[in-house]
Amino acid sequence: MRKFTYLIPKTFDEAVSLHESYGEKAKYIAGGTDVLVKIKEGKMRPNYLISLKHLLDQERPLLNHETGELSIGAFTTHRSIETSSTVRLNYPILHDAVSNIGSVQIRNVATIGGNLVNAVPSADGAIPLITLDAKAHIYGTKGKRTAELRRFFLGPGQCDLDRGEILTKLVMPPLAPRTGGAYVKHGRRSAMELPMLGAGVLLSLEEDMLTCAKARICLGVAAPTPLRCIQAEKYLVGKAIDESSLVEAGKIAAEESKVRDSIRGVAWYRREMVGVLVEEVPTVRMLIVLTARPEFVPPWPPRTSTRPAMVMSPLATSSSGRVPTPRITPPSCRSIVLKTCRPSSSRVEARGSVSPSS
Numbered sequence: 001m002r003k004f005t006y007l008i009p010k011t012f013d014e015a016v017s018l019h020e021s022y023g024e025k026a027k028y029i030a031g032g033t034d035v036l037v038k039i040k041e042g043k044m045r046p047n048y049l050i051s052l053k054h055l056l057d058q059e060r061p062l063l064n065h066e067t068g069e070l071s072i073g074a075f076t077t078h079r080s081i082e083t084s085s086t087v088r089l090n091y092p093i094l095h096d097a098v099s100n101i102g103s104v105q106i107r108n109v110a111t112i113g114g115n116l117v118n119a120v121p122s123a124d125g126a127i128p129l130i131t132l133d134a135k136a137h138i139y140g141t142k143g144k145r146t147a148e149l150r151r152f153f154l155g156p157g158q159c160d161l162d163r164g165e166i167l168t169k170l171v172m173p174p175l176a177p178r179t180g181g182a183y184v185k186h187g188r189r190s191a192m193e194l195p196m197l198g199a200g201v202l203l204s205l206e207e208d209m210l211t212c213a214k215a216r217i218c219l220g221v222a223a224p225t226p227l228r229c230i231q232a233e234k235y236l237v238g239k240a241i242d243e244s245s246l247v248e249a250g251k252i253a254a255e256e257s258k259v260r261d262s263i264r265g266v267a268w269y270r271r272e273m274v275g276v277l278v279e280e281v282p283t284v285r286m287l288i289v290l291t292a293r294p295e296f297v298p299p300w301p302p303r304t305s306t307r308p309a310m311v312m313s314p315l316a317t318s319s320s321g322r323v324p325t326p327r328i329t330p331p332s333c334r335s336i337v338l339k340t341c342r343p344s345s346s347r348v349e350a351r352g353s354v355s356p357s358s
C-alpha cells in the first residue's frame with residue numbers, strides 16, 4: 001500500500017487549515033472504510049490523510065425533547081446509530097438502513113458522514129435521512145452553513161462540499177404525529193452487500209389513522225443520486241393508505257426512477273422492484289405501527305405479495321474473468337411468493353413505536 005502521512009488535528013479550524021495548506025495532496029479520513037479501499041486499489045493517492053475521528057463532539061444520536069429535533073454527528077458510527085434506543089424506537093426507518101450496512105466490524109468504524117460524502121448511489125444511510133428531511137451542517141474556511149440533504153448529492157461520487165469543507169452534523173426536524181416508515185435494502189445477499197435497490201418510505205397519517213397527511217419516498221440505486229419520488233408522494237397525500245393507493249404509488253415511483261443496467265442488476269428488474277418495494281414497504285411497517293394500537297382495525301386484508309422472481313445462477317465468471325452476472329428471469333415469470341405482509345406479534349411489540357409526539 002502507498003505510504004502517506006496521517007495527521008490528527010484537534011479542532012475543526014486546524015483540520016480545515018491543514019486541508020488548505022496541503023490542497024490536492026490531502027484527503028479527510030473518518031472510519032477509512034472507503035478511503036483505505038480506494039488507496040489500496042490505487043484509485044486515490046493522497047500524501048496526507050487528515051483524521052476527522054478525533055474531532056468527535058457527539059458520539060450518539062441525540063433527541064432534543066424540547067424541540068423534537070434529532071441530531072447525529074457526522075462522525076457517529078453506523079453501529080452507534082444502530083444501537084441507539086432513540087433511533088430504534090422512534091426512527092425505525094434509519095435503524096433498518098444502518099443495521100444492514102456491511103458487517104458489524106464495518107459498522108463499528110464506518111461513519112454516517114463518510115457514507116454521505118462518499119456519495120455513491122448505493123449509500124444506504126442517505127435514503128432514510130432524506131425521507132426524514134435531514135439538514136446537513138457544514139464547516140469550512142468561510143464558516144458554517146447548512147444544506148438540505150436531498151440537494152446534497154450532485155452525481156456519483158460528488159456532493160455539495162467545497163474543497164476542505166467538513167460535514168459536521170445531520171439534524172432532522174420533529175416527526176409529525178402518527179408517522180411510520182421503513183427502509184428495505186434489496187440485494188442478492190443479506191450481509192456485506194451493497195444494495196441492488198434501496199427504498200425508504202415514511203408516511204404520516206391524519207387523525208383518522210387512514211388518510212395520508214405527508215409522504216416521503218426515496219430510492220437508492222434508482223438514479224445517479226438518491227431519488228425523491230415527488231410525484232408518487234403527491235399522489236399519496238390525501239388518499240386512504242390502502243392496497244390500491246400503494247400499488248398506484250409504486251407504479252408512479254417506478255416511472256420516476258432512472259434505473260439502469262449494472263453489475264448488481266438489470267434495469268427492467270430494478271424498475272419492476274421499485275413498484276413492488278414502494279407498495280410493500282409501507283404496508284409492512286404501517287401494519288406494524290398501526291396494529292400496535294388496540295383500536296386499529298386493518299382496512300385491508302393480509303395480502304400475499306408476488307415479487308418478480310430472481311433466479312440465482314452460480315456466479316458465472318465472464319470472459320474477462322471478473323464480472324459475476326446474475327441470471328434473472330423475464331418479467332412474465334412473477335412466480336415466487338416471498339412473504340406475507342402480516343407481521344408477527346413479537347415484531348409488533350418490538351417495532352410498534354412511531355413518532356414521539358403521536
Ligand SMILES: Cc1cc2nc3c(=O)[nH]c(=O)nc-3n(C[C@H](O)[C@H](O)[C@H](O)COP(=O)(O)OP(=O)(O)OC[C@H]3O[C@@H](n4cnc5c(N)ncnc54)[C@H](O)[C@@H]3O)c2cc1C
Binds near residue numbers: 030036052165
Ligand atoms: C466490506 C464493506 C462493506 C460495505 N457495505 C456497505 C453497505 O452495505 N452499504 C453502504 O452504504 N456502504 C457500505 N460500505 C461503504 C462504507 O463502509 C460506507 O460508505 C461508510 O459509511 C463510509 O464511512 P467512513 O467513515 O469509513 O468513510 P471514509 O472512508 O473515512 O471517508 C469516505 C469519504 O468521505 C470523506 N469524509 C468522511 N467523513 C467526512 C466528513 N465528515 N466531512 C467531509 N468529508 C468526509 C473522505 O474524505 C472520503 O472521501 C462498505 C464498505 C466495505 C469496505
